[in-house]
Each structure stands twice: as C-alpha cells, then as structure tokens.
Amino acid sequence: MSLSSLAELPEMHQMMRQTCRDYADRELGPIAGKLDKEHLFPAQQVRELGAMGVMAVEVPEALGGAGMDYLAYSLAVEEISRGCGSTGCVVSVNNSLYIGPILKFGTQKQKEQWITPFTTGEKVGCFALSEPGNGSDAGAASTLARQEGEEWVLNGTKAWITNSWDASATVIFATTDKSLKHKGISAFLVPMPHPGLSLGKKEDKLGIRATSTANLILEDCKIPLGNMLGSRGSGFKIAMQTLDSGRIGIASQALGIAQAALDCAADYAHKRTAFGAPIGKLQAVQFKLADMAVAVESARLLTWKAAMLKDAKKPFTKEAAMAKLAASEAATFCGHQSIQVLGGMGYVTDMPAERHYRDARITEIYEGTSEIQRLVIAGQLLKEYAS
Amino acid sequence: MSRVLVGVKRVIDYAVKIRVKPDHSGVVTDGVKHSMNPFCEIAVEEAVKLKEKKFIKEVVAVSCGPTQVTETIRTALAMGCDRGIHVEVSGKDYEAMGPLQISKIFAALAKKEEASLVILGKQAIDDDCNQTGQMTAALLDWPQGTFASEVTIDGEKVKVVREIDGGLETIKISMPAVLTADLRLNTPRYATLPNIMKAKKKKIANMKPADLGVDEPPTRLAGVKVETVDDLVAKLKANGTI
Numbered sequence: 001m002s003l004s005s006l007a008e009l010p011e012m013h014q015m016m017r018q019t020c021r022d023y024a025d026r027e028l029g030p031i032a033g034k035l036d037k038e039h040l041f042p043a044q045q046v047r048e049l050g051a052m053g054v055m056a057v058e059v060p061e062a063l064g065g066a067g068m069d070y071l072a073y074s075l076a077v078e079e080i081s082r083g084c085g086s087t088g089c090v091v092s093v094n095n096s097l098y099i100g101p102i103l104k105f106g107t108q109k110q111k112e113q114w115i116t117p118f119t120t121g122e123k124v125g126c127f128a129l130s131e132p133g134n135g136s137d138a139g140a141a142s143t144l145a146r147q148e149g150e151e152w153v154l155n156g157t158k159a160w161i162t163n164s165w166d167a168s169a170t171v172i173f174a175t176t177d178k179s180l181k182h183k184g185i186s187a188f189l190v191p192m193p194h195p196g197l198s199l200g201k202k203e204d205k206l207g208i209r210a211t212s213t214a215n216l217i218l219e220d221c222k223i224p225l226g227n228m229l230g231s232r233g234s235g236f237k238i239a240m241q242t243l244d245s246g247r248i249g250i251a252s253q254a255l256g257i258a259q260a261a262l263d264c265a266a267d268y269a270h271k272r273t274a275f276g277a278p279i280g281k282l283q284a285v286q287f288k289l290a291d292m293a294v295a296v297e298s299a300r301l302l303t304w305k306a307a308m309l310k311d312a313k314k315p316f317t318k319e320a321a322m323a324k325l326a327a328s329e330a331a332t333f334c335g336h337q338s339i340q341v342l343g344g345m346g347y348v349t350d351m352p353a354e355r356h357y358r359d360a361r362i363t364e365i366y367e368g369t370s371e372i373q374r375l376v377i378a379g380q381l382l383k384e385y386a387s
Numbered sequence: 388m389s390r391v392l393v394g395v396k397r398v399i400d401y402a403v404k405i406r407v408k409p410d411h412s413g414v415v416t417d418g419v420k421h422s423m424n425p426f427c428e429i430a431v432e433e434a435v436k437l438k439e440k441k442f443i444k445e446v447v448a449v450s451c452g453p454t455q456v457t458e459t460i461r462t463a464l465a466m467g468c469d470r471g472i473h474v475e476v477s478g479k480d481y482e483a484m485g486p487l488q489i490s491k492i493f494a495a496l497a498k499k500e501e502a503s504l505v506i507l508g509k510q511a512i513d514d515d516c517n518q519t520g521q522m523t524a525a526l527l528d529w530p531q532g533t534f535a536s537e538v539t540i541d542g543e544k545v546k547v548v549r550e551i552d553g554g555l556e557t558i559k560i561s562m563p564a565v566l567t568a569d570l571r572l573n574t575p576r577y578a579t580l581p582n583i584m585k586a587k588k589k590k591i592a593n594m595k596p597a598d599l600g601v602d603e604p605p606t607r608l609a610g611v612k613v614e615t616v617d618d619l620v621a622k623l624k625a626n627g628t629i
Contacts, residue, residue: 016580019578066581
C-alpha cells in the first residue's frame with residue numbers, strides 16, 4: 001500500500017467502504033436512536049454484518065473471515081459507527097480485542113475452536129483485562145490463575161467488560177506468577193456461560209448504550225490447560241499488542257461518530273434559517289464546521305497511516321496511539337460543536353446530535369485513556385530522540 | 388439453460404442533487420458520485436438468486452460506456468455475477484448513445500453468449516427511457532416479460548407477474564426471453580467483503596460495439612428553433628416530414 005492510497009483508496013477498499021456505508025445508512029441509521037433509548041443489543045444486525053464478513057475482517061478465509069487488511073477493517077468500523085456508534089463498538093471489540101489476540105497468539109486448534117464460530121455474527125467475544133482495582137495500571141492484575149491437575153482455576157473480578165452480557169467467550173488475563181509482577185500474567189480463553197463465571201449488573205452508561213458493559217466474576221472457574229492463550233507469562237505482552245491494534249479500531253469508531261456529528265451539523269446549517277438566511281452563511285457556524293472537518297480528516301489520515309503501517313508489518317505503536325488520541329478528541333469536539341450548531345434542537349432526542357455527543361465520550365476513555373495514549377506517544381518519541 | 392446476461396448501467400447516484408451545466412449542454416457529471424442504476428441492482432439480484440436456486444449456471448454482467456463503467460461491473464461481480472463484459476464506448480459516442488444502440492449491443496451479445504435470459508432494469512434513473520428491454524426483445528424476436536415483480540422458472544418457460552397500470556398481470560413466456568426488473572421484484576443484497584475480494588479475480592472482457600457488428604450511433608444533427616407553431620408546421624412540410 002503506497003502513500004497514494006491516502007489520496008485515493010484502492011478499488012477494493014472503496015467498494016467495501018461503500019457496501020458498509022450502504023448497510024449503515026439503510027439498516028443502522030433508522031434504528032440507532034431506538035437501540036440507544038432501549039439499550040438493545042443489535043443481535044440481528046450483528047448477524048447480518050457477520051454474513052457480510054464485517055465481524056471478522058482480517059481473519060483468513062480458511063477460518064471463515066473476509067481475508068482483508070487492517071485498512072479495510074478501519075474503513076468498515078468507521079462506516080458502521082457512522083450509522084450506529086454502539087454497533088461499531090461491537091464490531092471493533094469482536095474483531096480487534098477478541099479475535100485479534102487469538103489470531104496472533106493462538107494455536108491452529110484454538111483458532112478453529114475460538115475464531116471460526118465468531119466470524120458469522122452468531123457469536124461475539126469480549127476482552128477482560130481491566131479490574132475494579134486497575135484500569136490504566138494493567139500490570140497490577142489481581143485476578144489469579146492456579147494450576148490444579150489438568151485445569152486452570154481462575155479467581156477474581158474483571159470490570160467494564162464490553163459485550164459481556166452478549167458474549168459467548170472471553171479472552172481473559174490472570175496472574176499465574178505473582179512474584180514476576182507484570183511478566184507473571186497469562187492469557188486464557190473461557191467460554192461463556194461457564195461454571196464459576198458470572199456477570200455483574202449491566203452498567204447504565206452515558207453512551208454506546210446498545211452495548212452491554214458489566215463485571216466478570218470468577219469463583220473457582222475451571223478451564224482445561226489447553227485454554228491458555230500464548231505462553232505462560234506472556235499475558236501482559238499479548239494485552240499490550242492487542243490494545244495497539246485495538247486502538248486503530250476505536251480510532252475508527254470515533255471517526256465514524258465524529259463524521260456523523262459533522263454530517264448532522266452541516267445538513268442543519270443548510271436548512272435552518274436565522275437572521276434571514278441559512279445559518280451556514282454565518283461565519284461563526286462556518287468556522288465551527290471547518291474546525292470539525294479538519295479535526296476529522298486529520299485524525300482519519302493518522303488512523304489510515306497506522307493501519308497501513310500495521311499491514312506493512314512495520315512498527316505502529318506510536319501512530320496507533322496518535323490515531324486513537326486524535327480521533328477520540330475529534331469525536332468529542334465534533335459531538336460538542338454539533339450540538340452547538342443545532343442549538344436547542346441539539347439538546348433533544350429528536351435529532352441525533354445528542355446521541356453522538358454521548359457516544360463520543362467513551363472513546364477518550366476505553367482501550368487506553370487519552371492520558372495513557374500521551375504516555376505511549378511520548379515514550380516512543382523520546383526513544384527516537386535518545387542519544 | 389445455462390447463461391443469463393444482466394445489464395448494469397452506471398448512473399449519477401440517486402441521492403445526488405443534479406446540477407445543470409452552465410452552458411446548458413447537459414448535467415454536471417465530473418466529480419459527481421455515480422453508482423449502479425437501482426433497477427439494474429434488482430436485475431443483478433434476481434439473476435444471482437436464479438443461479439443460487441440452480442436454475443442457471445452462469446451470470447454475465449454487461450455494461451456499455453467509458454472506462455469508469457468497469458466499477459459498476461465490479462460491483463455486479465461482488466454481488467455474485469461470474470464474469471463481466473465491458474463494451475467500450477466513450478466521449479461523444481457515449482453521449483450520443485441511446486436505447487436503440489444499447490439494444491443492438493445486447494441483442495448481439497445475447498446471441499454470441501447463447502443466453503437463455505437477458506435481465507435488465509426496467510429503466511435507468513437518468514433518462515427514464517424504459518425502452519432498452521423492449522427493443523432488445525424485438526431485435527432478437529424473443530418474448531418479453533417487462534415490469535416484473537415476480538419471476539418463476541417452470542421448465543423451459545418463465546412465469547412473470549407484471550406490474551401494469553390496472554394491477555398485476557401474469558404471463559407465461561418461453562425461453563430464451565428478455566425480462567425487465569421492477570421495484571418490488573426483490574431486495575438487492577449488500578456486497579459481502581469476501582465477495583468483494585473474489586470479484587477482484589473475476590474476468591471482465593473488453594470489446595467495442597464494432598466487434599459485435601453494431602454501428603456507431605448516427606451523429607446527432609443540430610436542431611432549429613422557430614418562433615411560432617405556424618413556422619414549425621411550415622418547416623416540417625418543407626422538409627417532407629409531414
């Protein structure tokens with residue numbers, strides 16, 4: 001993929017972007033308000049997206065996926081999120097956080113067992129790293145895993161797990177060797193439901209309300225030894241690498257929400273008249289729209305670059321963090337300004353602006369807060385300048 | 388019963404606000420979003436469904452126009468057509484092209500490809516001619532089932548439910564035949580990602596109208612403006628038209 005792709009996407013990517021946009025416009029846009037209001041998981045739409053290959057974009061065809069690259073995945077998540085921020089989140093979590101680590105670190109048998117059934121949209125997965133005691137401080141995982149004969153026994157609580165109530169499996173992180181600190185964390189695959197694993201109450205969230213977020217409670221949860229993902233003690237590394245890629249997914253979700261907010265505001269600026277003319281004629285409104293457009297487009301290019309670097313198997317940690325930071329801040333900015341352009345209409349549920357504002361907010365928090373992204377970027381940057 | 392030809396036309400996207408060119412010679416097409424004619428999408432969907440039900444073996448997507456129409460053919464391939472044919476017509480010839488010339492091309496291709504069915508959209512949303520299907524059938528001397536809202540294959544015959552002014556009409560026609568798709572025939576599928584990938588490898592053959600024995604469209608002559616109806620009648624009498 002060359003730099004000219006940034007100016008004009010290759011034909012295949014344009015086609016897949018179009019098909020996702022068509023689906024989002026026709027199937028998600030009309031129901032997004034209802035999904036949000038009633039906290040409804042879009043099960044049918046997830047199945048339809050699965051049939052289109054969107055739930056497993058990067059998974060090879062042999063395992064049931066679409067066999068496309070990460071740039072294609074980023075485009076898909078953006079277009080889906082533009083229709084419905086919650087659905088975009090479900091797509092992103094399934095692709096990047098659940099399938100991602102299994103694709104990268106799993107054995108062939110694990111891939112067939114834990115990926116293939118999750119490509120169709122019939123089943124979705126989740127990713128359990130955060131705990132009530134640590135979110136950003138991922139190395140301090142207090143969930144424990146001890147070996148007992150031919151089984152691992154897991155104990156502990158995971159918090160803020162997206163898709164939890166709708167998932168059929170989880171990639172979960174637990175400490176196998178406390179003395180090794182973060183090098184003593186391992187990754188495990190646990191089916192859901194499963195004896196010893198229960199779910200906490202569904203969180204009542206500000207936004208992305210069609211997704212379920214809850215605690216995962218493990219009480220002597222027993223799984224076969226073969227359910228360890230990757231090698232013992234590599235859990236932290238798996239988590240960090242998974243989040244690196246996941247950031248491109250969340251950046252794409254944020255772009256979709258930001259774009260939807262911008263579309264809403266620009267359309268309104270054409271139609272709403274005040275002081276004798278459409279408000280789009282007023283400089284104050286024009287400046288807002290211009291600032292929103294610049295924020296979205298620059299974040300988009302950062303996101304595409306991060307995806308293209310990943311596809312080229314080059315280091316992309318810094319770029320992914322920059323993309324997530326820029327896109328999430330663009331989303332909250334556009335959500336905020338979109339309401340402002342709409343005035344009173346932006347504050348009521350008749351228009352989608354207020355939903356975009358609420359949906360945008362989470363993108364600055366999950367999969368690495370904006371503060372963590374800044375630390376990651378600075379860390380990479382300083383490495384480059386080290387003498 | 389092996390092969391179906393489906394026509395797909397590249398038109399300005401239905402959602403675009405059409406603008407007339409400053410010199411009034413046509414509408415602005417440069418940089419404007421184009422997509423497959425919605426009725427052609429329905430035609431493709433019907434053909435692909437017939438293939439999935441194993442009534443036919445191969446669906447060939449055909450489009451006439453400049454290089455850009457290959458995008459439209461590619462979309463048809465991503466929806467499930469097996470291969471494409473791009474009949475290349477560009478520039479002034481493309482602007483002068485109309486249903487009669489297209490019909491001649493489709494008739495020639497239908498014979499060449501030994502098609503059992505030619506399925507077209509009932510009309511294109513840019514010119515709204517609603518002529519190509521009918522003309523193609525006439526040139527081939529094949530039966531036609533136009534404005535189809537339901538198509539059922541029954542041995543060597545096709546049962547077509549047609550949407551007509553008075554309601555619905557059911558006809559039974561023999562194959563080979565020409566069908567045109569109306570709105571309620573089906574709901575076109577979304578191109579799936581794996582099919583978009585597969586479409587990359589499917590072949591699109593290239594040819595010119597001349598390869599099919601079809602002439603260039605006649606050069607359109609300039610018209611004359613007259614002031615009154617009397618002048619018009621006089622002119623028409625003078626050149627022997629009436």
